[in-house]
Amino acid sequence: MTPSPASVVSARKLGLTFATADGPVTALTGVDLEIAKGDFVSFIGPSGCGKTTFLRVIADLERPTEGTITVNGTTPEDARKNRSYGYVFQAAALYPWRTIEDNIALPLEIMGTPKEERKKRIERVLALVNLTGFGRKFPWQLSGGMQQRASIARALAFDADLLLMDEPFGALDEIVRDHLNEQLLKLWAQTDKTICFVTHSIPEAVYLSTKIVVMSPRPGRVTDVITSTLPKERPLGIRETPEFLEIASRVRDGLRAGHSYDE
Amino acid sequence: MSTAPRFRDKILPVATILVAIVVLWYGAAAWLNAPFERDTAARAGTTIALTDLLKNTMAQERPVLPAPHQVFAELWDTTVNKPITSKRSLVYHAWVTLSATLLGFAIGTVLGILLAIGIVHNRAMDRSLMPWVIASQTVPILAVAPMIIVVLNAIGLSGLLPKALISTYLSFFPIVVGMVKGLRSPEQIQLDLMRTYDASAAQVLTKLRWPAAMPYLFTSLKVAIAISLVGAIVGELPTGAVAGLGARLLAGSYYGQTVQIWSALFMAAGLAAVLVLVVGMLHAMVLKRMGARP
Numbered sequence: 259m260t261p262s263p264a265s266v267v268s269a270r271k272l273g274l275t276f277a278t279a280d281g282p283v284t285a286l287t288g289v290d291l292e293i294a295k296g297d298f299v300s301f302i303g304p305s306g307c308g309k310t311t312f313l314r315v316i317a318d319l320e321r322p323t324e325g326t327i328t329v330n331g332t333t334p335e336d337a338r339k340n341r342s343y344g345y346v347f348q349a350a351a352l353y354p355w356r357t358i359e360d361n362i363a364l365p366l367e368i369m370g371t372p373k374e375e376r377k378k379r380i381e382r383v384l385a386l387v388n389l390t391g392f393g394r395k396f397p398w399q400l401s402g403g404m405q406q407r408a409s410i411a412r413a414l415a416f417d418a419d420l421l422l423m424d425e426p427f428g429a430l431d432e433i434v435r436d437h438l439n440e441q442l443l444k445l446w447a448q449t450d451k452t453i454c455f456v457t458h459s460i461p462e463a464v465y466l467s468t469k470i471v472v473m474s475p476r477p478g479r480v481t482d483v484i485t486s487t488l489p490k491e492r493p494l495g496i497r498e499t500p501e502f503l504e505i506a507s508r509v510r511d512g513l514r515a516g517h518s519y520d521e
Numbered sequence: 522m523s524t525a526p527r528f529r530d531k532i533l534p535v536a537t538i539l540v541a542i543v544v545l546w547y548g549a550a551a552w553l554n555a556p557f558e559r560d561t562a563a564r565a566g567t568t569i570a571l572t573d574l575l576k577n578t579m580a581q582e583r584p585v586l587p588a589p590h591q592v593f594a595e596l597w598d599t600t601v602n603k604p605i606t607s608k609r610s611l612v613y614h615a616w617v618t619l620s621a622t623l624l625g626f627a628i629g630t631v632l633g634i635l636l637a638i639g640i641v642h643n644r645a646m647d648r649s650l651m652p653w654v655i656a657s658q659t660v661p662i663l664a665v666a667p668m669i670i671v672v673l674n675a676i677g678l679s680g681l682l683p684k685a686l687i688s689t690y691l692s693f694f695p696i697v698v699g700m701v702k703g704l705r706s707p708e709q710i711q712l713d714l715m716r717t718y719d720a721s722a723a724q725v726l727t728k729l730r731w732p733a734a735m736p737y738l739f740t741s742l743k744v745a746i747a748i749s750l751v752g753a754i755v756g757e758l759p760t761g762a763v764a765g766l767g768a769r770l771l772a773g774s775y776y777g778q779t780v781q782i783w784s785a786l787f788m789a790a791g792l793a794a795v796l797v798l799v800v801g802m803l804h805a806m807v808l809k810r811m812g813a814r815p
Contacts, residue, residue: 317717345717348710353728368728
């Protein structure tokens with residue numbers, strides 16, 4: 259079947275089985291999902307539920323073994339070769355021998371952006387992640403939260419419409435995380451990108467998303483897709499409203515239903 | 522920082538060891554050279570007083586073990602007092618060996634880096650080449666050196682290059698081993714990042730693998746430059762070379778000139794120390810430019 263034109267990611271009966279020394283391990287099975295342009299989609303679930311694997315399939319870092327998936331209407335491989343997404347990893351993965359601006363320039367150098375244009379873009383994305391003035395620093399001179407912001411700037415530098423984020427704030431403390439979540443929402447509103455965001459925090463998922471995909475492990479599968487009723491404008495205080503708590507409790511129920519705690 | 526801790530922590534320990542070595546050396550020289558003096562006295566039918574004995578052991582012409590001051594007097598005489606173009610100047614001989622060392626080191630470094638890049642990028646090279654690289658180092662260089670010189674002479678190559686190639690033979694090995702490890706040192710996440718940009722293998726090499734390999738490269742270079750010098754000296758030994766520190770060692774041993782042997786050895790050790798120091802300084806400079814934490 260053909261995906262609808264507004265669909266950025268479209269998966270049908272997607273499955274992925276890893277061949278390991280202990281026999282095949284099913285990381286994903288029967289995943290059906292549509293992600294529309296402009297969506298902020300969170301993938302939430304316990305470890306081993308395949309949320310990171312699904313993100314890596316979108317990015318063509320893993321190949322599915324069953325079903326079909328299209329990204330921007332093409333195969334993930336073509337989407338990757340068209341440089342149609344920016345990927346933010348769990349760790350900042352900045353190259354330690356490059357300054358922050360040179361790290362942001364890395365994808366631009368590889369894609370052959372002229373030097374003048376590179377400079378402009380670096381300034382713009384540094385401003386987007388509130389790191390103006392830190393371009394000449396080396397990664398080790400920055401805090402963990404700043405490093406992760408720099409890695410987001412790097413993913414934004416080449417203006418891909420799709421942003422894939424794999425637990426980008428997982429290693430940061432709660433206060434820094436709240437701050438970055440707020441900034442991420444602002445950035446999303448400013449740039450109108452489609453964002454896929456992997457997390458294992460319920461408040462984070464509910465606060466950020468227009469769509470929450472609840473997943474469960476063994477084998478990794480989607481158990482619920484919740485469309486958020488929260489408005490697009492979200493101050494941090496929204497997390498105490500009844501509406502927010504109701505969505506959070508639905509996510510929690512979904513996680514419980516899919517997960518046996520007796521294991 | 523005051524000078525007192527620096528003196529206590531750095532200078533004092535080194536100086537203590539140095540004094541101990543010199544004392545031991547004088548003791549050993551007296552002990553090893555004494556039999557010759559006693560024999561000489563016995564042959565003349567006299568006995569020798571202990572003070573004379575000690576004095577004489579420090580000033581023999583061909584001692585079993587020359588005293589430190591004899592070695593340094595010879596070093597001084599053959600470096601400062603002789604014009605450096607003279608065949609009796611140790612600086613001249615050191616330069617002959619150094620030029621072969623540097624040429625061999627340069628060829629070995631380039632060869633080692635090229636092999637490492639091949640091994641990292643090509644599975645067939647990885648499987649087939651590494652065992653040969655390791656096997657090459659199990660062959661005793663002293664046995665191979667004359668053959669290399671003879672074979673190269675037969676095809677019209679003589680002089681500097683054959684000696685340099687023996688240095689190359691020794692020095693490419695640590696470069697290959699270090700660089701293979703270095704080029705493979707990037708983490709999976711850093712490689713995945715390059716894949717998301719659809720970077721070519723050449724881009725991954727120049728922008729990720731090469732800079733990541735720098736610390737490994739310099740560690741290998743320090744080992745390689747030292748054994749390059751060993752290679753050049755060994756290349757001079759069995760081949761009847763007339764110039765170079767190896768030739769100086771050989772001539773010294775033919776004529777029982779132990780003072781000359783020891784001064785050539787000290788020159789070689791000093792040269793090795795300077796070369797390793799220079800590579801170390803280059804290392805520090807490159808790391809600084811690459812933003813390493815001070």
